[in-house]
Amino acid sequence: xxxxxxxxxxxxxxxxxxxxxxxxxxxxxxxxxxxxxxxxxxxxxxxxxxxxxxxxxxxxxxxxxxxxxxxxxxxxxxxxxxxxxxxxxxxxxxxxxxxxxxxxxxxxxxxxxxxxxxxxxxxxxxxxxxxxxxxxxxxxxxxxxxxxxxxxxxxxxxxxxxxxxxxxxxxxxxxxxxxxxxxxxxxx
Amino acid sequence: xxxxxxxxxxxxxxxxxxxxxxxxxxxxxxxxxxxxxxxxxxxxxxxxxxxxxxxxxxxxxxxxxxxxxxxxxxxxxxxxxxxxxxxxxxxxxxxxxxxxxxxxxxxxxxxxxxxxxxxxxxxxxxxxxxxxxxxxxxxxxxxxxxxxxxxxxxxxxxxxxxxxxx
Numbered sequence: 001x002x003x004x005x006x007x008x009x010x011x012x013x014x015x016x017x018x019x020x021x022x023x024x025x026x027x028x029x030x031x032x033x034x035x036x037x038x039x040x041x042x043x044x045x046x047x048x049x050x051x052x053x054x055x056x057x058x059x060x061x062x063x064x065x066x067x068x069x070x071x072x073x074x075x076x077x078x079x080x081x082x083x084x085x086x087x088x089x090x091x092x093x094x095x096x097x098x099x100x101x102x103x104x105x106x107x108x109x110x111x112x113x114x115x116x117x118x119x120x121x122x123x124x125x126x127x128x129x130x131x132x133x134x135x136x137x138x139x140x141x142x143x144x145x146x147x148x149x150x151x152x153x154x155x156x157x158x159x160x161x162x163x164x165x166x167x168x169x170x171x172x173x174x175x176x177x178x179x180x181x182x183x184x185x186x187x188x
Numbered sequence: 189x190x191x192x193x194x195x196x197x198x199x200x201x202x203x204x205x206x207x208x209x210x211x212x213x214x215x216x217x218x219x220x221x222x223x224x225x226x227x228x229x230x231x232x233x234x235x236x237x238x239x240x241x242x243x244x245x246x247x248x249x250x251x252x253x254x255x256x257x258x259x260x261x262x263x264x265x266x267x268x269x270x271x272x273x274x275x276x277x278x279x280x281x282x283x284x285x286x287x288x289x290x291x292x293x294x295x296x297x298x299x300x301x302x303x304x305x306x307x308x309x310x311x312x313x314x315x316x317x318x319x320x321x322x323x324x325x326x327x328x329x330x331x332x333x334x335x336x337x338x339x340x341x342x343x344x345x346x347x348x349x350x351x352x353x354x
Contacts (some may be wrong), residue, residue, distance in 0.1 A: 016235030030217050
């Protein structure tokens, strides 16, 4: 793989997996911090001044580092989109998935998400509202209830042999399978 | 009573940790967190894991991509932590590196139930919290809506958490 391929093409799973895995020791080596992104949602509620007991803590001390990390996630998205992506490229999903989505009536498979579900224009449609608003609500609610999301439980938790994280990840997949196979056909 | 993951930093047995962390070290560490986050954001874009389509593909078991990413990430993270523990490494800010433990609750209900609720949202929105931030940076401004909804979900949890099983 040449340097220009790295810019033009998507990275394979083993490259991405290795780099994501290295985030865990990187955060530990910088300041002994555990990888976990969804806690930032709590920190953002705390810094916005909520008086609920759950948000009454020193967010600067507990979460300042993690908010900087999240700022990096935004910056990285900007850099990659600006310099490392071929404009107009589509996500090369398997033909089986494309076929399943078309069968659900999702025919425009451009961009990073179907425009019929994730776009400003879709916000006033039932599928778009459910995807963006209800989907976001469930992600925020579920992540805090479970005490972590994909990063905190699936990557950091599983890699540290944490039983609770294994249960949470089984839950992630149970919920995802129910949504994908039982609920989505009914919504779209 | 809140049952959350313990902090990775073992303050009780490493009392000098705070005093060795000067303001300058803190600034350098801050740039470190920003840099690691930036690198991860680039990986999220270049590996397409922030795409709704990739999440659908995963929950339909129609590609190795997401499973490969997660499995390799867990393996690399696990090996790295084993090495750091063996070396009794210290962080750049002086704390002893101590891998966090997630606390069991008597029923484990928060993990089963909270995990399932998260999974329902993950498949519907097609993004978990990290990619939401990166999508915003990548110019997908509409993701301020899921971000606001996820903040509202977090707030709602804080309101009702006393009545939920954990």
